[in-house]
Amino acid sequence: MTSPALPGTLSLTDFYAFMPRLPDGSLSLSSDQQQALEHDFALPLWVIAGPGTGKTHTLVWLVLKRLLVDGVPPQRLMLTTFTRKAATELRTRLIQARQAMVDAGLKAAEGIDLSQLMLGTLHELASEVLQRERYHETLRVRLLGDELTQQFFVRRSRNPLMDCDDLTFWQRFKFIKGADVFPPNKAKRAEYACKLFNRMTENSVDLSLLRSSGEPHLVVLADAYDAYLTNLHKGHRSDQGLLQRHFLDYLKSPAGQGWVDQGLTLLVDEYQDTNPIQEEIYFHLAGTRGDLTVVGDDDQSLYRFRGATVEALTSFDLACRHFLGRQPVPLYLTENRRSHPQIVDWVNAYIGGHPEMVDPVVRVRAPGKPLLVAKSGMTGTYPAVAAIAEGANPQAAQKVAALVAGLIQDGLVSDPSQIALLTFSTRETTHGVGPYVDAIRAQGLSVYNPRSRRAHVDARLLALVGAFSLILDPDYAEANLVAGLPRGVPKYIQDARAAFVQLIDGGLYPELESYVIDSRSAIAAATIDPANPFLKRKGGQQVILSMLLFKLLSQEPFASDLRDAEGGERIKALNLIMAEYEALFSDGRIKLASDPGGGSRVDGWTVYNFYSVFVEGIHDGLNDPEDSEMTLQPGAVNVMTIHQSKGLEFEVVIVLRPDKQPFVSDTHELEDQFHTFSAHPTKPTHRRSQEERAAEDAIRLFFVAYSRAKRLLVVAGQLHPKCAPSWDRVMGAAFGSGKISKRADLAGLGAHLL
Template identity: 75%
Template sequence: MTTVAPPAPVSLPDFYAALPRLPGGTLPLSADQRRAVEHDFALPLWVIAGPGTGKTHTLVWLTLKRLLVDGVPPQRLMLTTFTRKAATELRTRLIHGRQALVDAGLRGAGKLDLSQVMLGTLHELASDVLQRERYPETLRVRLLGDELTQQFFVRRTRNPLMDCDDLKFWQRFSMCKDSDVFPPNKAKRAEFAGKLFNRMTENSVDLGLMRASGEPHFILLVGAYERYLHDLHAGHRTDQSLMQRHFLEYLKSPAGQAWVADGLTVVVDEYQDTNPIQEEIYFTLAGGRGDLTVVGDDDQSLYRFRGATVEALTNYDDACQHFLGRKPAPLYLTENRRSHPQIVAWVNAFIGGHPEMNDPVVRVRAPGKPPLVARADVSGTYPAVAVVAEADNPTAAGKVAGLVADLVHGGLVSDASQVALLTFSTRESTQGIGAYTDAIRAQGLEVYNPRSKQAHLDARALALVGAFSVLLDPDYAPVNLVAPLPRGVPEYLVKARTAFQDLLDTGRHDDLWDYVVNSQEAVRQSTIDPDWPYLTRTGKQGEVTLSSLLFKLLSYEPFASDLRDPAIGERLKALNLILAEYEALFSDGRIKLAPHPGGGAQVDGWTLYNFYSVFVEGFHDGLNDPEDAEASLQPGMVNVMTIHQSKGLEFEVVIVLRPDRQPFVSDTHQLEDEFHAFSQSPTRPARRRTQDERAAEDTIRLFFVAYSRARRLLVVAGQLTPDTAPAWDRVMGGAYASGLIRQKNDLTTLGAHPL
């Protein structure tokens, strides 16, 4: 790659003079943001940025200042963030900021080549650097791109944990209940194995120490992990977590040390979601110069279940002292430019009032953190924070639906997509939020719920799976298969095949049925070649794969039109992506043939069994729908999403549903305790807080994120009974919420205050 020389540095006064001005003619940086931008990096920078305080805005101008004023070469600046979507947003805003400087006539801005900046998630950047530097461990290696693909690999390679029938082993790591009498099924074992392996990698677990403990469960786990590493190496594959380990190994090698020695400027966004191995990577990248900026908010740390440790941010000063021999410069962004003053007052009272968030020994929050200050151009005397608390969910749902209808039909919001229903789980069931989504649809409003975990039950997705099954296995019966299917899969296949038949019974899809029948006949009439017993096209013009069959099915109606539907289309695409990953691990999707008892050929029994027990089960086991990386919202549709999914977004109206549904003590908290003795980190807390305390932290941070998404109206809605009262007390902040909450009846005044 050709490297373009960076433009000659400009002065800081010239940089400020060229900054584009916001409406009203004020400089688009607060005093605290300016201090961040002007930092001289004699010390590392530690930026704590609360919700709505312009974190991304600050990052953009800080980065442009480093490039244009400080003269950092673009190819030596690394800017990382937690998700691809956030990276795309940063890249777009950097481009727009650069263009604004060009339009303002800043000398050298037009020559700044932002394409040379290393910008992306750490996984992406690690992969890019390792490929560019031709690191042997990652050359010509295929990445297991997600958790489901990793599970397919664990099953395909028959990891020892797949055959672990020791119930006590699984119970120890909270991966089945103490009351269970049987160990997890194969699919769950693969899921749990992947989780265990990922945590061992991300926490840099010392395998020698774990084995030396002498505990049989740890010895078994070490052996299974080492087997997993061996199988990955033999199969020329790696996973997301191990890509980071490879990167750290490279950085510590002579070649990596030489690369770092040239000087890197490292800027890390969403640092509260960092895990121990990432923490070490960032400090190794920064080298002895310590040109390191971390930006985040401990109160918005949501990803403990993925291995994140909020202590990386709250104890960042200890890490700097450990790795660099000096403390960082702390800086707080507190001016909230998003929310109504009542909402800002509410979130301040909520996060600061919980005793669980204050500990005299362990830093649960960043030290000396000031409250948010309301600076948004949002006003009005209406009650901006309200509660709908009813004796049952259907009653609460009816009131919520009426409120949403009033807002949308009354023109109080410009579009239904400015209303967001946020919840712990978006599963639309009687035990979930089904009453609320049903009530809103009954008001004539559309709901967009891309994380409902209902993709596998969508009528079209079911029909597509059913069509696939009927095509490959016209004589399907569980007793005909070579081995029993996992629990739930036979029933799911019956639903899928029935959904396909229901589609055909409409009488509008004869061409689809003709294709399925003709394909069945083509299989039956195939000649089995002993040297290559796989299904081929007529005249042996290439192989027939599972993906090619799926593409053909998708070309027929109604599936072809469904692909253009924002909800159904994404579900069908998800099924296609999962199939592609399945094919990569199971015979490249080839369809092996075997003799049919009645003459001719049929699909081989083990091919069918793997298709059903691995691919179909993977889809049927509560798959999350994908979220489009470019457009999370659909115009004209009320948004339903998990609180996790809402992070980084804002809405005019936020309604938090089912406050009684909260994080709980889980395998995540148990794994933290189990692996604590075998991993080291300079930010590891001096005292291990209990699992209950950490689960409480997770709940409080989760609802803090939910509440702080709202610009003009925040509503908390659900069932309030003696049983749910303790949960409500936590999400209401206990006594600290008094005086800040109005009942739903007061919302009638909203008509005079358009949102």
């Protein structure tokens, strides 16, 4: 067969002919996936893709079909994803799929320049378009790239909420409990302020409506948000949410409408995690053509705490009618090619076994959603779904560790990384996953837990912080400054200083010790210029904090840590925090003051800011950064949050702490607080109660956890009628026989007891 010379002239029949085939000669597409490719896109396409049904596979071939058959220019096709990692995977698989077609003889595929695709997260694509189109509001604007940086900015710009001591204000939004007698500390105020501001942006909250409500707390909030916007504008900065607001404003402008009217094909991945402002952006991108495809699964919606709303997916048809005046075509991907049939049966029964997932008024799930169909081809009559239920977590942990060791020793998994321990929180406390990881390590096995929030107490990183403290603050800060530090930070600083002293006490690192002593001496001997009272080198160049960091990192043992994968990633995270701190606090310059005892010292407020913002940010729980290209650690049992496991799959999944119960959080409160004042055009007219939404969140969370498993799913934890909550919430009591509070109650659920 001869291939056409140009893209866009290939028939769908020929496209299929050049697609890779399965061993039996059939297409590597299910009938549902073929329907997606054969859609004519005169109407929007609404794809509900359950776990393991080949969502990414569908997107890859759909993109290539739109390019090669429909003739969409690559530079006019936009594919948005939820994370950078997902974007990287999609790009890689697109390149591989195109190459497979080239290898099969399709010359037209060689002419497709995939680098021209607009592929990435919405934040990345918004920034790219706004810069390329020279949108005035975002020219020369620096983005606050993460939550910690945003909190630094709120503190540095002295937002009014930083001085809000009104307990009832913080209680209103459920940031503190009604019984609390003290307002949040400065660090927490910054965290909560950012959460409030982000939700206001994402929900298009109307400040005039807030103020006209006459409620004092809402007026305070409106003024604080207004001050935040003003300070961002003055500082030529934007946060992630406001970047999207700028993008939406651009799309509504004549220039933006002209850009969209050139023709745009839009595909949106993970649509269940879309927030209100993103939904509006997507429909404006679709323009009058309405060439829009959304792909997602309402049962895997996990990011309400970041402002996502599952209604974007479950009510996509209503939004299409509002924005486009037309009805989308629904398509369900149901063939699960990941899991053992018993696991598929389990997740079907689980998600359908909760009355909370049905509501006569509100669409909790996508309408008409069918069950998953097992198509993995896995065979075997062994119990693929099992439970470890003990009277206390330490006993359950011993059984889990023995199971893990047995799977590895018997060769049932080829690498420990094929086993994942999933849980709500991976902090290694006695009441969390601590007993489980300790028991596995006691078996001589490695455990990788990048979300343990323990990186900040790593001995080497602690010593690095201690070196900084000893250089900038040899005698430890003045009592009145230290007393004002956030709770726990003074002890953390003392621990860091002690860690550095312990590091050099053995005499193994004389150059590091000399550098710290010499730096302290240089500060004490520095001459202060009243007009420019900052620490300078001999040549007159100002010394900044990152210079000290680089000098310290050039010394052993820190230099060797940079060559170690885990240590290097921790130091990289520290460096990123330092860069953002410098950008907001005097460019990292070190201000000097006269020492009452003679000579010079670092100014007290410079030291205080360094401790109260930079060090406090680390102390609050610096995570081991996750490599953008690799989430799993070969040779180690992977411990991760259920959120982190989204999009992954494992031969064996062990879900820990099924006694975890749903809880109403500030997230659910903020949804209710801002609902009345939101200007979002498709906001739901009716909201379920906070308790019902919290139950939905817990059910979906464990649905995601269970559906990661390929060959073996184990639920493990404490189950005791007197000592622990029952498991009915996370096991699906409705398809069992009542409340699950003892081992006998598990018998009717199809879980094999270990």
